[in-house]
Amino acid sequence: MAALAFQALPGFRDFTPRECAVRNYLFETWRSVARRCGYVEYETPIVEDTGLYLKKSGGELSSQLFRFEDQGGRDVTLRPEVTASLARLVAEHQRNFPKPLKWFEIGQCFRYEKPQKGRGREFHQFNVDIFGEAGPAADAELISLAIETMLAFGFVAGDFVVRVSDRNAWISFAEKHGIAEDRIPEFLGIIDKIEREKPEVLEAKLAALSLTVAEVKGFIADPANASPAYTAIKEDLTARGLGEFVELDLSIVRGLAYYTGVVFEVFDSSKSMRAVAGGGRYDTLISTISEGTVDLPATGFAMGDYVIRNLIEETTHAAMQMEVWLQRNFAGCDVYVVVADEEKRAESLKLVTDLRRAGISTDFPLTAAKVGKQFQNAEKAGARFALVVGAEYPELKVKILTSRTEASGTAENAVEWITDLLHQPDGPLLA
Amino acid sequence: MAALAFQALPGFRDFTPRECAVRNYLFETWRSVARRCGYVEYETPIVEDTGLYLKKSGGELSSQLFRFEDQGGRDVTLRPEVTASLARLVAEHQRNFPKPLKWFEIGQCFRYEKPQKGRGREFHQFNVDIFGEAGPAADAELISLAIETMLAFGFVAGDFVVRVSDRNAWISFAEKHGIAEDRIPEFLGIIDKIEREKPEVLEAKLAALSLTVAEVKGFIADPANASPAYTAIKEDLTARGLGEFVELDLSIVRGLAYYTGVVFEVFDSSKSMRAVAGGGRYDTLISTISEGTVDLPATGFAMGDYVIRNLIEETTHAAMQMEVWLQRNFAGCDVYVVVADEEKRAESLKLVTDLRRAGISTDFPLTAAKVGKQFQNAEKAGARFALVVGAEYPELKVKILTSRTEASGTAENAVEWITDLLHQPDGPLLA
Numbered sequence: 105m106a107a108l109a110f111q112a113l114p115g116f117r118d119f120t121p122r123e124c125a126v127r128n129y130l131f132e133t134w135r136s137v138a139r140r141c142g143y144v145e146y147e148t149p150i151v152e153d154t155g156l157y158l159k160k161s162g163g164e165l166s167s168q169l170f171r172f173e174d175q176g177g178r179d180v181t182l183r184p185e186v187t188a189s190l191a192r193l194v195a196e197h198q199r200n201f202p203k204p205l206k207w208f209e210i211g212q213c214f215r216y217e218k219p220q221k222g223r224g225r226e227f228h229q230f231n232v233d234i235f236g237e238a239g240p241a242a243d244a245e246l247i248s249l250a251i252e253t254m255l256a257f258g259f260v261a262g263d264f265v266v267r268v269s270d271r272n273a274w275i276s277f278a279e280k281h282g283i284a285e286d287r288i289p290e291f292l293g294i295i296d297k298i299e300r301e302k303p304e305v306l307e308a309k310l311a312a313l314s315l316t317v318a319e320v321k322g323f324i325a326d327p328a329n330a331s332p333a334y335t336a337i338k339e340d341l342t343a344r345g346l347g348e349f350v351e352l353d354l355s356i357v358r359g360l361a362y363y364t365g366v367v368f369e370v371f372d373s374s375k376s377m378r379a380v381a382g383g384g385r386y387d388t389l390i391s392t393i394s395e396g397t398v399d400l401p402a403t404g405f406a407m408g409d410y411v412i413r414n415l416i417e418e419t420t421h422a423a424m425q426m427e428v429w430l431q432r433n434f435a436g437c438d439v440y441v442v443v444a445d446e447e448k449r450a451e452s453l454k455l456v457t458d459l460r461r462a463g464i465s466t467d468f469p470l471t472a473a474k475v476g477k478q479f480q481n482a483e484k485a486g487a488r489f490a491l492v493v494g495a496e497y498p499e500l501k502v503k504i505l506t507s508r509t510e511a512s513g514t515a516e517n518a519v520e521w522i523t524d525l526l527h528q529p530d531g532p533l534l535a
Numbered sequence: 536m537a538a539l540a541f542q543a544l545p546g547f548r549d550f551t552p553r554e555c556a557v558r559n560y561l562f563e564t565w566r567s568v569a570r571r572c573g574y575v576e577y578e579t580p581i582v583e584d585t586g587l588y589l590k591k592s593g594g595e596l597s598s599q600l601f602r603f604e605d606q607g608g609r610d611v612t613l614r615p616e617v618t619a620s621l622a623r624l625v626a627e628h629q630r631n632f633p634k635p636l637k638w639f640e641i642g643q644c645f646r647y648e649k650p651q652k653g654r655g656r657e658f659h660q661f662n663v664d665i666f667g668e669a670g671p672a673a674d675a676e677l678i679s680l681a682i683e684t685m686l687a688f689g690f691v692a693g694d695f696v697v698r699v700s701d702r703n704a705w706i707s708f709a710e711k712h713g714i715a716e717d718r719i720p721e722f723l724g725i726i727d728k729i730e731r732e733k734p735e736v737l738e739a740k741l742a743a744l745s746l747t748v749a750e751v752k753g754f755i756a757d758p759a760n761a762s763p764a765y766t767a768i769k770e771d772l773t774a775r776g777l778g779e780f781v782e783l784d785l786s787i788v789r790g791l792a793y794y795t796g797v798v799f800e801v802f803d804s805s806k807s808m809r810a811v812a813g814g815g816r817y818d819t820l821i822s823t824i825s826e827g828t829v830d831l832p833a834t835g836f837a838m839g840d841y842v843i844r845n846l847i848e849e850t851t852h853a854a855m856q857m858e859v860w861l862q863r864n865f866a867g868c869d870v871y872v873v874v875a876d877e878e879k880r881a882e883s884l885k886l887v888t889d890l891r892r893a894g895i896s897t898d899f900p901l902t903a904a905k906v907g908k909q910f911q912n913a914e915k916a917g918a919r920f921a922l923v924v925g926a927e928y929p930e931l932k933v934k935i936l937t938s939r940t941e942a943s944g945t946a947e948n949a950v951e952w953i954t955d956l957l958h959q960p961d962g963p964l965l966a
Contacts, residue, residue: 108626108826109590109825110583110584110586110824111623111627112580112623113583114607116582118577118624118627119577120628121576124575124577125575139896140891140895141891141897141898142868142896142897143867144552144865144867146555147549147550147555148549149544149657151544152541153544170582172601172604175601176647180544192542192543196542201552237901239901241901241902340884343884343885345888394540434575450774451774453771454775457775460572464571470635470665470668470672471668481633485573
């Protein structure tokens with residue numbers, strides 16, 4: 105085929121039906137886990153005042169923005185993340201809700217990065233946050249949701265681990281080692297890159313703070329340096345039966361400047377140790393965004409759709425669970441009405457309407473076609489049943505395509521007996 | 536409260552939890568009706584090459600675009616509608632799918648318009664299209680979905696009507712009245728505004744084509760001018776039991792240049808006669824977008840979220856149906872675990888985890904609180920049950936908040952008896 109005149113922009117995805125079904129699988133799993141854990145859904149705008157993002161992150165993402173001037177001369181940006189908007193929303197509406205607020209969002213974000221495997225210029229993110237509770241019980245509740253999400257995707261112990269740290273442990277360390285308060289961000293930046301930095305560069309950077317690599321790595325290695333918050337979180341999650349999924353890892357500090365305490369990342373433990381999700385406590389952001397009008401402690405995490413999808417596809421048991429869901433949700437219909445006699449088209453249309461009205465996913469040939477061709481189309485559409493309307497109407501025949509068996513009934517009570525057949529355990533109904 | 540530093544941009548909506556639940560009600564209704572009628576879901580990118588929109592519509596929307604240059608120097612636009620992207624997608628992928636393609640999308644679009652009641656700068660749109668079938672059977676199938684969607688929202692006969700027309704009827708009229716082919720777009724533009732134009736202006740414009748107002752209005756008034764396609768559609772929908780929802784209205788031609796045949800609009804018949812949805816046949820667009828590479832007949836419609844929501848809220852029976860859904864879906868949880876004895880917090884955490892894992896939406900107090908306060912929070916969260924964990928653990932008490940009755944059981948098989956209680960008919964489970 106000749107090249108088409110237009111294509112999707114680099115880093116942007118076309119969700120053809122199967123891709124869209126995969127996306128829906130992620131969304132529905134995220135949504136159902138959050139709902140059963142008592143979170144309510146919200147959504148913020150995709151376009152915001154650019155100042156909101158600059159205020160939040162001090163420009164950390166500013167080189168990656170889809171930023172432009174709108175027709176009204178406003179400096180606006182496609183959201184690179186959701187937390188800044190969320191902080192704005194919570195500052196404005198929080199007094200209408202009992203505390204703590206447990207909120208989640210599933211939304212698309214945009215960053216101008218080099219497209220590569222596992223990263224595009226748009227991605228979907230599952231954002232979960234708790235506001236109004238400063239203690240580690242909120243962090244534990246949040247981390248339990250991250251774990252339950254992984255379990256809901258079919259992952260099991262050994263597939264992933266949540267590595268938990270606490271910036272406060274490092275702040276104590278810094279105080280003990282005489283690091284000036286205004287150099288703490290620089291110090292945390294060094295810790296953040298400790299695994300990726302060249303040894304000689306790391307050594308030089310630490311030396312500038314009168315520290316040695318051995319001191320820092322020794323601190324990371326000693327479990328006695330766990331903060332009280334970490335200990336409380338581990339105890340809480342152990343009571344829930346989730347202790348095995350959590351471990352202390354003080355090398356995690358997370359890059360973003362706005363974190364204020366406990367931070368954590370969910371890692372794929374089988375392969376490349378990619379971070380599947382990450383988050384932590386950010387107790388000062390609401391105050392920053394609202395310019396001191398509202399002060400509310402907060403903790404949250406985000407999980408993007410690229411990494412979790414790759415991980416599902418690489419993990420046999422999780423991939424199989426997704427495939428079962430896709431088979432049920434990507435198909436065109438459950439019942440395909442075969443119009444074997446064009447004289448009975450009007451009757452067929454009525455039957456199709458009745459079945460659909462009863463919630464049964466039903467399709468049929470829009471124009472006259474050979475019966476054999478119609479059966480082929482029924483199979484292509486993923487139908488479980490072909491319901492044949494022929495000269496013998498109101499007698500109907502149904503072919504069960506999965507088992508190649510046949511049944512029959514009359515048009516009068518077709519909805520009832522087709523519903524009964526569909527509930528027989530040879531496969532689930534379409535969602 | 537002092538004004539906050541940041542607010543949503545004009546015309547952009549913050550979906551706080553209740554607003555988000557309303558949005559989800561629209562989305563889930565749209566999705567479930569489309570699925571049961573045999574349509575599959577896709578989604579196109581929110582940002583596209585600006586040329587795609589200019590190519591499609593000849594610039595009809597170009598004054599309303601959120602258009603900008605990205606960091607790579609590309610002229611890009613936030614999608615003002617979905618059909619151009621869909622045509623691109625279908626041209627690229629159609630040969631992988633049996634015909635006809637029946638596809639739908641639920642997505643956000645952006646237009647820089649003056650924000651007002653019933654119109655913002657972003658809106659969500661339900662887009663439904665059929666490709667690969669040129670005859671009226673496809674238009675009837677499409678219109679039946681528009682009708683089924685209205686019925687699914689709880690509207691009944693008398694609440695709405697689908698007005699169907701056919702540009703081909705006007706093209707025959709134009710030929711008969713000697714209007715040159717190159718003036719047909721101008722002529723259709725006059726018909727499109729016939730109800731809104733000042734009489735003397737209308738008269739002058741028609742006179743320029745050697746026509747009188749009486750000739751044109753006479754043509755509209757005569758049912759004998761229905762096109763063969765209209766007659767076939769009416770017959771098809773009558774066979775489905777949907778004939779009463781459809782009427783001929785030749786005054787409808789739809790503004791956009793790309794329509795090629797049957798066009799229709801769904802109208803609110805009770806109040807202001809707003810168009811709730813509109814669409815029609817556009818058999819040449821795929822060829823235009825693909826520069827002749829692919830040629831595929833097409834018919835489709837779109838329904839936006841603003842008008843349908845207003846109409847639901849103004850129509851008592853539809854509004855009540857939505858409220859029932861919201862009560863079930865906006866609540867925080869079904870079961871609130873009351874920690875009456877802090878000594879039993881670990882046991883409570885385990886219980887919460889077990890209930891959630893069983894799919895029961897469950898919440899609990901993150902920190903110690905008075906029992907009375909916990910009951911208040913249970914009610915605020917919309918919980919149906921308060922499950923009390925106290926000193927008598929593993930004995931548990933459950934208060935059924937809706938009926939103010941009580942039951943009891945043991946922790947060991949709590950999931951089972953709570954599930955049983957939840958399935959008793961005093962209200963539906965949370966979705």
